Amino acid sequence: MSQVSIVPLGGAGEIGKNMTVLQEGGEMIVVDAGLSFPTEEMHGVDIVIPDTTFLRENKEKIAGIILTHGHEDHIGALPYILPELDVPVYGTELTLMLLTRKLVDRATGYSPKTHVLEPKKKVRVGHFEIEPIHVTHSLPQSCAIAVWTGLGIVLFSGDFKFDFTPIDGRLSDIARFGELGDEGVVALLTDCTNVEFRGWSPSERTVRAGFERVFREATGRILITTFASNLHRIQQAMDVSREFRRKVAVVGRSMEQTVRIGLHMGILHDPGEVLISADEVDDYKDREVTLLVTGSQGEPMAALSRIAMDNHRLVTLHEGDTVVYSARPIPGNESAIYQTINRLYRGGAKVVFGQEEGVHVSGHGYAEELRLLVNLTRPDYIIPVHGEPRHVYHYFDIVAPMGYGEENIVVMENGMELLIEKGGAKFAGRVPCGRVLVDTAAVSDVPEETIRDRSALAREGVVVITVAIDSDAGQVIGEPEISARGLLTNDGELNELKDVLKKKLSNASLADLKDPKGVELVLDDSARHYLRKRLRKFPLVLTSVVDV
The missing domain is CATH 3.60.15.10 (Ribonuclease Z/Hydroxyacylglutathione hydrolase-like)
Known part of the structure; x- marks a missing residue:
């Protein structure tokens, strides 16, 4: 069957x-x-x-x-x-x-x-x-x-x-x-x-009218950001740039690669040779240039984000630039996108963004x-x-x-x-x-436990506890050392935690102190309990017992 x-x-x-x-x-x-x-x-x-x-x-x-x-x-x-x-x-x-x-x-x-x-x-x-x-x-x-x-x-x-x-x-x-x-x-x-x-969804062809309106109104450079793979959108930007006698520079590695592929395959056409390299942009007046840039989703390393933060090696934001967002935010990226838009406004640019502008379908x-x-x-x-x-x-x-x-x-x-x-x-x-x-910089996948630790670190900070013991003699050497980063505490609260840990150590038996790992677990649990129950705080707790 x-x-x-x-x-x-x-x-x-x-x-x-x-x-x-x-x-x-x-x-x-x-x-x-x-x-x-x-x-x-x-x-x-x-x-x-x-x-x-x-x-x-x-x-x-x-x-x-x-x-x-x-x-x-x-x-x-x-x-x-x-x-x-x-x-x-x-x-x-x-x-x-x-x-x-x-x-x-x-x-x-x-x-x-x-x-x-x-x-x-x-x-x-x-x-x-x-x-x-x-x-x-x-x-x-x-x-x-x-x-x-x-x-x-x-x-x-x-x-x-x-x-x-x-x-x-x-x-x-x-x-x-x-x-x-x-x-x-x-x-x-x-x-x-x-x-x-x-x-019915609007045709891709309708975006041209939105672009033409922006080009008519713009007095300075025009920066258009869209998905690097959107070759039809890139073609329309090139066509309209030629219509308004502007040269086009592509800025951003992924878009540069896609444009090369599109030209090689004949999917993209360079009307009247409008394409120039990014390092040629300063050879033209602002009103003669269109920049196609990556970063429509607020990616921190993308070209538009770097331009907005004034740390791109080739392109700086000019007063009077017009930035066109020809893409819809992917859910979850809104915060990063609006942060970039705010920086662009602070830099003196006009930003064209939103469905009503007619620059994206x-x-x-x-x-x-x-x-x-x-x-x-x-x-x-x-x-x-x-x-x-x-x-x-x-x-x-x-x-x-x-x-x-x-x-x-x-x-x-x-x-x-x-x-x-x-x-x-x-x-x-x-x-x-x-x-x-x-994590593309790492050699392996990121465990869920690591993500939980990173989230706790970002939300609540970290408390680091260090204790020295002599496991052969079954003795504590000195007092617990406590440091905190990213954790808001009132005066004396960390001292209270220190007293809690000292009491825990004083009640430990000789056999307990001969087991550094066991001491570490006990102190870790005690610190977490105190912080959560007494202070209602949930930081990442890192406890280290050093056997001297």
Whole structure:
């Protein structure tokens, strides 16, 4: 009896770190392998990736990793997991070039086996037959992925919208979606990021009007920040700059690399040779220059953040500059973004920011586009992904009038296994799943315990206790030494703690004092109890017993 298993390892009930395992007949394929960004509580963490324990345990079953497109939340985990899994990777030419760049940046020394996907051309991956279907998104060469199984087609929408006037003239392949629906889609895993927005998403082409308004009003330099991968947005900025007789400099390593890739592949075109290098900017008058800069999400090391803090090596902020935020904040980044905006204002710049300015549109479809995909494909089961619980809740609202109820809409969580059989679908338990916190400067993952310690240190400070003992003689040498950093205390409170610890030591037996580790544990517990119960403070406590 044919049986299909679907297991999201990331991207279910959340936005980011998309990764889904499809299994049939003892063979697996993985669709996407993305990252997400840390919350404010994850001190010292640079990125978050899915826990791949389940994949490592079933490595011999994996026929390949299939990529829908080249955004970080769909390919960003690969440099960290590919060397160990060592399986083939399938994606469009641009997607694979972006992946190669990430592997080089990571300096893994690993070169994966890659296969280029082209829309409308089926490829066999293991026993699976797959086909990429072109969709419009904020990154060129984005695809939905259709997978043929013994029960029908499993369709992964990827990130998509139905843009009817795309910059490159390549429409989403609506006809092909309809053909797949006629053939029989058993399950649709669909993007639901923008389900809360009614109607249809604006076309990418509408951003040009917003740019033109800004360019007409600007008297000085124009700095545009957007996602480094948004090649269509970059092309529009270059086109409008040429229209207003401005040169364009790209500032920020990731955007510089993406622009080079775009020009090499013919996705980007330099109209009238408007591109100049960043070190040529000062050769032109302010009204003759546009800067495309990284840092739309407030990243502290990105170009715009450095410019706002006046520590960029090539670009300084000028009075009268106009800074255009051509991106929407990723949830969790708002604080960093507004901090940068405030610094820009203090530096004398005008900032164009917000949906009403018309300088950004989303790459994700609105409610009517999500409904259209369902109408075209007519799946037996719908699995909303790439959305938080509130998005999934609203997704029920838009498809209920189409005849879909709770028996057809499957709400998944990361690690849950859905089994689809001829007679229906059911949950079959959970697989090992979680998140891996990555400090890109470290050689290993960041344990959750370390994050808890960093959070405590940031919120409450640290208390360091040092005691010297002679374990051979069973004696305490001197008194406990206590120091505190980042902890607000009243006069005498640390002295009270010192008295508590001295009493604890005086009550210790000879046998107790011959065990330095045991003394350390007792003092640590006593200090924590005092600080929490007596002072209602919760600092990180570090106790060290030195055996002299």
